[in-house]
Amino acid sequence: MTIPVQSSALFMAEALFERFPGHRVEVLGGEVSVEPAPDMRHARILKRVVRACHDAGLDDGIVEVFQRLAIRLPTGPDDFAMPDLSIVDASSDDHVVAYDCYDPKVFRLVLEVTSAALCSDLTRKPAAYALAGVPAYVIVDRTDRQVVVLTEPEGSGYRQRVVRRPGQVFTLPGTAVTLDVGGLLS
């Protein structure tokens, strides 16, 4: 890995992505963030969400479900994120704005499964996704064992914040997909 000192955040991100395959590389607020590949528990939670989406026929019509599709963010000139899961307008293939990052306006929902306390899913991304105008942001918080559903983006925040804990269910906003929090986190 050889990286010029005066490289842009985007260039750094690309070099880091090559050096650490499998890691999630993002640029948030002008800082490059590198996260190890998720563990099996993380992947299992995502698998359950994807399966519920497929069972509900979500992938067959006007939207598509993706994992780690890059979304361009307005929080900095190089900013982008790779949400664990996203629900996107179908046939949005042409909406690439830069470097394989897609226009935030085609995203209807993003979902993140946290890996640690204080991770960017909880700290930076609520503001970033709200500023990007993503209508719904769902956080599966493994540390606090709860699901946070954020809707109605306004400025750098979401106006609605609903917290669901084990024993409760939640619905992915804009869909008929309902999930049990306890089952998801088990």
Place this chain on the structure above:
Amino acid sequence: MSAAAVEEPMEQPTLLEAAELISQQLVGHRVEIIGGQITVTPPPDGPHAETLTDLMIPLWAAGLHGETSRLVQGMGMWLPGGASDYAIPDLSLVDADYQDHLIEHNCYDPVIFRLVAEVTSSNHLSDVKIKPGIYAEAGVPVYVIIDRKNQKVMVLTEPRGGEYRVHAVHHPGQTFTLPESIGAGVTLAVDDLLIAKK
């Protein structure tokens, strides 16, 4: 992907090893691990460094770089609550016996930090929104944010439950006094920290 990357062994480095590799390659960049994620910040500009000096001078004049405490830039703070989390404040006032409190990866126990300061750059959001929670969680008594973007200086004190209970905001033309708990009474003028830079 370059050919060189493919030829390297497939063994995954630990998070700390990865952070170390990045630090070696990206000279001048600040590499931290927060929330289990490596965060890389580009080198700051000249005025950023100058502002740090402007903040150091009155602290030094008050005798804080002496026998009981030391003024240091870029010293790593090992963070509680994460497997390998650490942060590197722009400027820290630490106990003089800090070398007895080395934990890992060139990072020190948060208990030795009396004050930390950040001068905002492109990573404005981090210093203003993320770091307060981190430094409060670590129990650092005083966090000073020199906010170049919004032309104000914030002094956060009384960390409790992962947040600072007191947020004092100081604007150009004003002066303020840092808590005596840092080891001396130091009065600073916002203009000395913000206006001189053009």
